[in-house]
Amino acid sequence: MVSLDLLINAIVAGILLGGFYAAVTVGITISFGMLDIANIAQPAFILLGSYAAYIITYYVPVDPLVVGFLMLPVFYVIGMAVYRLYYYSFELRGEQSIQGLAFFFGLLFVAEVSLVLVFGVDYRFVEAPYIGPSLHLGIIDLPLRMLIPCLVSLVMIAVLQLYLSRSFIGRAILAVSQDGLALQLMAASPTRIKQIAFGISVATCSLAGTFLIIIQPVEPSIGRDYIGRIFAICVLGGMTSFPGMVAAALLIGIVESITATFYGPSWAPAVAFGFLLITLAVRPAGLAGR
Amino acid sequence: MRTGTFLIAAALVGLAIVVLTRIFFTNEYFFFAAYVVLQYIVLSTAWNILGGYTGYINFGTGAFFAIGAYSSAVLHKLPALLKTFDILIPAVPLPVMIVVGGIVSGIVGLGTGYLTLRLRGVFFAIATLALSVVVQTLIVNWDYVGGSRGIYIIRPAQAPLGGGYIQYLYTLMMALSVISVCIARWIERSRLGLGFAAIRDDELAAEAGGVPTLRLKLIATTLSGALMGMAGAPLPYYVTYLDPGSSFNLAYAVNSVAMPVIGGMTSWVGPIIGAVILGTIQQLATVTISSALNLLIVGVLLILFVIIAPNGIMGLISARQRRRAAIIEAAVQQRQAAA
Numbered sequence: 083m084v085s086l087d088l089l090i091n092a093i094v095a096g097i098l099l100g101g102f103y104a105a106v107t108v109g110i111t112i113s114f115g116m117l118d119i120a121n122i123a124q125p126a127f128i129l130l131g132s133y134a135a136y137i138i139t140y141y142v143p144v145d146p147l148v149v150g151f152l153m154l155p156v157f158y159v160i161g162m163a164v165y166r167l168y169y170y171s172f173e174l175r176g177e178q179s180i181q182g183l184a185f186f187f188g189l190l191f192v193a194e195v196s197l198v199l200v201f202g203v204d205y206r207f208v209e210a211p212y213i214g215p216s217l218h219l220g221i222i223d224l225p226l227r228m229l230i231p232c233l234v235s236l237v238m239i240a241v242l243q244l245y246l247s248r249s250f251i252g253r254a255i256l257a258v259s260q261d262g263l264a265l266q267l268m269a270a271s272p273t274r275i276k277q278i279a280f281g282i283s284v285a286t287c288s289l290a291g292t293f294l295i296i297i298q299p300v301e302p303s304i305g306r307d308y309i310g311r312i313f314a315i316c317v318l319g320g321m322t323s324f325p326g327m328v329a330a331a332l333l334i335g336i337v338e339s340i341t342a343t344f345y346g347p348s349w350a351p352a353v354a355f356g357f358l359l360i361t362l363a364v365r366p367a368g369l370a371g372r
Numbered sequence: 373m374r375t376g377t378f379l380i381a382a383a384l385v386g387l388a389i390v391v392l393t394r395i396f397f398t399n400e401y402f403f404f405a406a407y408v409v410l411q412y413i414v415l416s417t418a419w420n421i422l423g424g425y426t427g428y429i430n431f432g433t434g435a436f437f438a439i440g441a442y443s444s445a446v447l448h449k450l451p452a453l454l455k456t457f458d459i460l461i462p463a464v465p466l467p468v469m470i471v472v473g474g475i476v477s478g479i480v481g482l483g484t485g486y487l488t489l490r491l492r493g494v495f496f497a498i499a500t501l502a503l504s505v506v507v508q509t510l511i512v513n514w515d516y517v518g519g520s521r522g523i524y525i526i527r528p529a530q531a532p533l534g535g536g537y538i539q540y541l542y543t544l545m546m547a548l549s550v551i552s553v554c555i556a557r558w559i560e561r562s563r564l565g566l567g568f569a570a571i572r573d574d575e576l577a578a579e580a581g582g583v584p585t586l587r588l589k590l591i592a593t594t595l596s597g598a599l600m601g602m603a604g605a606p607l608p609y610y611v612t613y614l615d616p617g618s619s620f621n622l623a624y625a626v627n628s629v630a631m632p633v634i635g636g637m638t639s640w641v642g643p644i645i646g647a648v649i650l651g652t653i654q655q656l657a658t659v660t661i662s663s664a665l666n667l668l669i670v671g672v673l674l675i676l677f678v679i680i681a682p683n684g685i686m687g688l689i690s691a692r693q694r695r696r697a698a699i700i701e702a703a704v705q706q707r708q709a710a711a
Contacts, residue, residue, distance in 0.1 A: 120494045122431075122501065171679040181678045183429050183497050184633055188678065191626045192671035199664050306622065310502030317495070348520075352509040355502040362495055363487045 087221045092343040093336055094222050100335025101232030102297060104328045105290045106308060107315040108239055109283035114313070115321035116259035117276050117283075119168065123186040124312060125305030126193035127284050131157065131291020132300045133197060136206045146208045147234065150292030154285045161284025164189075165277045173273075190305070197302035205299035213296060231293035236328070238289055242282070243324045255279040259322060307351050314358035333357075375558045386550040390543050394535060403542040407610060409651035410545040411603050415624065416631035416643035417552040418599030421559060422592045423629070424637030427572035428493050432484070432500030433628040435507040436597045438619040439480055440473030440604030445517050445614055447472060448525055463528065466544065466606060473605030474598040480507075481597020482590055489589045501625075508620045522615025525608040541606050552599050556640040559595075568592060600628075623667055627654075630674040636686025645685055 106128060113121045134153050135146040172182040212226035246252035254275045257265045262272040294300060315334055319327035334354055342350045373381070393406070415433060422428050447464040454461055488499040512520045531540035559565045567588045570578035579585045608614045627650065635646025650670060657666035681688055 120498065122498065167679070175682075180423075180427055180429055180493075181633075181682050183494065184629055184678045185675060187431060187626070187629060188671050188674035191622060192668060192675065194622070195664060195668045195671060199668065303622075307505060309498070310505050313498045313502070346513075348513055349509060352506045355506040358499065358502055359487050362499065363490075 088343060089340075090221065091223055092340045094224065095228065095343075096336030096339030097332055098224070098228035098232045098335070099339055100328075100332035101235050102228070102290075102293050103311065103315055103335050104239055104331035105231065105235030105286065105293055107312050107319075107327055107331055108242060108324070109286040109290070110312050110316045111319065111322065111324065111327045112255075112279055112283035112286075115316055116255060117279055118259075119165075119276075119280065120183055121186055121280075121283070122183065122309060122313075123189040123193065124283075124287065125308040126190045127157065127160070127287035128291045128294060128308065129197060129300065129302065129305045130193065131288045132295035133201060133206070133291075134288070135292045135295050136208055136300070139208050146210055146292050146296055147230070150289045153288040153292075157288040158281040158285040161281035162277050164284065165280035168280075169273060169277070194302050194305065201302065203301055203303075205301050206295070207299040208295050210296060227296050231296055234289070235293060238286070239324055239328060242286075246324075251275065251278060310351070310358060311354040314354040314361065318357060318361050375554070375561065378557060379554045382550045382554055386546045390546050394539055394543075400536060400538055403536075403538045405655040407538070407542045407545050408655060409648060410542070410549045412627055412631060412647040412651045413549040413644055414545070414552045414603040415600055415628040416635070416647045417549075417556050417640065418596045418603065419628040420632040420637055420640075420643045421556055421599070422596040424632050424642070425559065425565060425568035425572065426589060426592050428489070428589065428592070429497040429629070430500045430593075430596065431497055431625050431629070432503040433600055434620045434622060434624040435500070435504035436477045436481060436600035437604035437607070437624050438504075438511065438616075439477045439507060440470075440601030441607035441614060441619050442511055442517055443473045443476045443601070444469040444605045445523055445525060445608050448608060449516070466540075466609065470544070470548070470602050470605040474602035477601020477604070478594045478598030480601075481593040481595075484597075485590045485593030489586060489593065504620055504625065508616050511616050511620075518615070520616055522613055522617075523608075525612050525614060527609050527612060537609070541610055544606060545603075548599075548602055552602075553640055553644065555595070555599070556643075560640055564588065564591065623670075626667070626670055626674065627651075630670050630677075632684070633682075634673060634677045634684050636684030638683070639686060642684055642686045649685075 109127075110121065110124050113119045113124070131150065131153065134156075135149045138144070138149045138153075139146050168182065168185065172185065210227075212230050215226055217224040217226065217229065246256055254265060254270050255278070257268075257270075258272045258275045258279070265272050265275065311334065315327060315330045318333070319330035334357060337357070338350045338353045341353050393402070397403070415437065419430060419433060422430050444466075447469050451461050451463055484499065484503055485496075488496045511517065517523055527537045531537040533540055533543060559568065567578070567583050567585075570581070570583050571585050571588060575585055604619075607619065611618070631646030631650050632643045633646070634650060635644065636642030650673070653669065654666045657663075657669060677684060683691075
């Protein structure tokens with residue numbers, strides 16, 4: 083007999099986890115879904131965000147979330163620089179598919195090995211007042227270290243959604259994802275718009291990385307576990323739609339949380355991949371696909 | 373050269389290298405290092421059958437490799453397991469393990485291909501990347517092969533073919549290298565290779581032109597996966613301690629992508645060049661500098677090559693030849709004009 087308390091708590095924990103997964107995936111929804119750039123190095127940028135939060139809070143007594151916000155422009159610039167390199171090396175030559183993938187794969191690996199060389203393979207963590215205590219609502223436990231990233235993440239996604247649908251540049255980003263040539267005919271440079279969009283997609287890693295290190299201690303190789311998850315959520319959510327992506331993130335979070343509660347945490351990584359394979363095989367357009 | 377002739381020539385070259393090195397090198401370390409380089413020749417050639425010929429990138433080399441290694445571990449423990457049911461079988465010989473490892477990995481390759489190859493190539497690449505996480509999860513949760521603790525494998529006391537056990541492993545890996553290179557070269561020159569190249573250049577046009585693209589891609593994933601599994605099968609006896617962390621190491625995936633990219637993906641020579649150069653550099657760097665740094669070298673070289681020389685060393689060589697031919701041509705024309 084499955085205990086009801088356990089089930090409800092697993093679902094609640096899954097929803098909180100899903101909110102965090104949405105923050106991790108939003109960058110890929112922009113770069114892979116909208117710009118068609120399969121940035122498999124995204125987890126490396128997220129880890130970079132975690133380590134930035136770690137190293138800064140280690141020397142300066144500030145809240146890790148503040149660091150996450152302050153580092154946004156830095157990550158934005160890094161993202162723009164990476165896109166420039168990608169554009170001149172691959173998009174301009176029309177070789178983006180194979181060589182581009184190998185490029186990002188190399189980037190992922192170099193970032194991981196560099197982190198190992200600098201920080202070693204020990205687990206690193208940050209300190210904050212909300213890491214540890216929980217809210218208790220009846221039988222439901224809400225650990226603050228999960229609740230706060232989840233809420234901030236949902237706010238961030240809402241802001242991005244507003245930006246994309248209301249601002250000029252945001253609409254141009256949506257336009258470039260639909261038809262780059264048409265955008266060019268409207269006298270806007272697709273390359274510049276893509277550069278801004280890619281910058282934003284990497285900037286989200288600053289916050290997502292901070293969430294990651296708030297939720298759990300971090301070591302350089304855990305980024306890899308997120309690749310399957312991120313792309314599963316992105317594909318399941320229909321590639322370009324934010325609401326679809328959030329729904330998919332919540333779904334995967336809940337299923338993973340239930341798997342971890344009832345079958346043991348060592349099985350959880352396989353869940354996202356199973357979803358990815360089934361989605362790819364059965365419904366490649368995703369939940370909210372057109 | 374015809375395929376049969378090439379096979380004999382390659383086998384003779386391999387045999388000559390094995391015999392000569394076994395006569396002249398008495399230091400066991402040489403065989404430990406050479407085994408790794410040969411293993412990378414098999415892995416990068418196998419990767420190139422799918423990645424170079426059909427243009428589908430596989431980031432899951434580690435998974436296929438580890439499946440081969442773990443199927444050997446299972447076969448290694450099989451006689452002891454059957455003994456509890458009063459069935460007595462002799463210890464499974466290593467060549468049989470290699471064949472079984474190849475079959476199991478080939479089936480996994482077929483399955484992965486079947487689920488993902490109907491879609492764009494990028495999805496295949498991402499699925500293979502996630503595949504290694506899932507296979508690793510399965511192995512970590514499988515107690516019979518040691519789970520996350522790993523498993524100790526005791527080598528047989530005596531090695532066939534004379535010499536120590538490491539020399540035996542080295543000889544087997546040389547044979548696997550010869551076989552995989554011959555398969556790659558045969559594909560390149562057969563109708564199969566033409567079909568693969570058509571898929572790489574324009575899959576839609578190939579499909580419209582009557583190339584059975586899905587079937588060809590499945591052949592490529594199966595073959596490539598099987599060769600990777602075969603390369604992994606002797607691993608338990610090489611390391612004598614098998615654990616998920618080291619057998620699923622991302623280094624296998626990075627190396628098997630980097631080596632063909634650096635050597636050149638369009639012909640069977642490229643992966644060999646890449647594997648020999650990168651493999652040797654890494655072996656030297658591991659001994660002299662550090663093992664983390666040598667992985668950094670591989671990653672940086674991979675990025676540099678895809679940006680600066682996307683066709684690898686082979687591409688640089690043929691570009692040079694073309695330039696030289698053009699210069700000679702120009703000189704000849706100039707002389708004719710002067711006369």
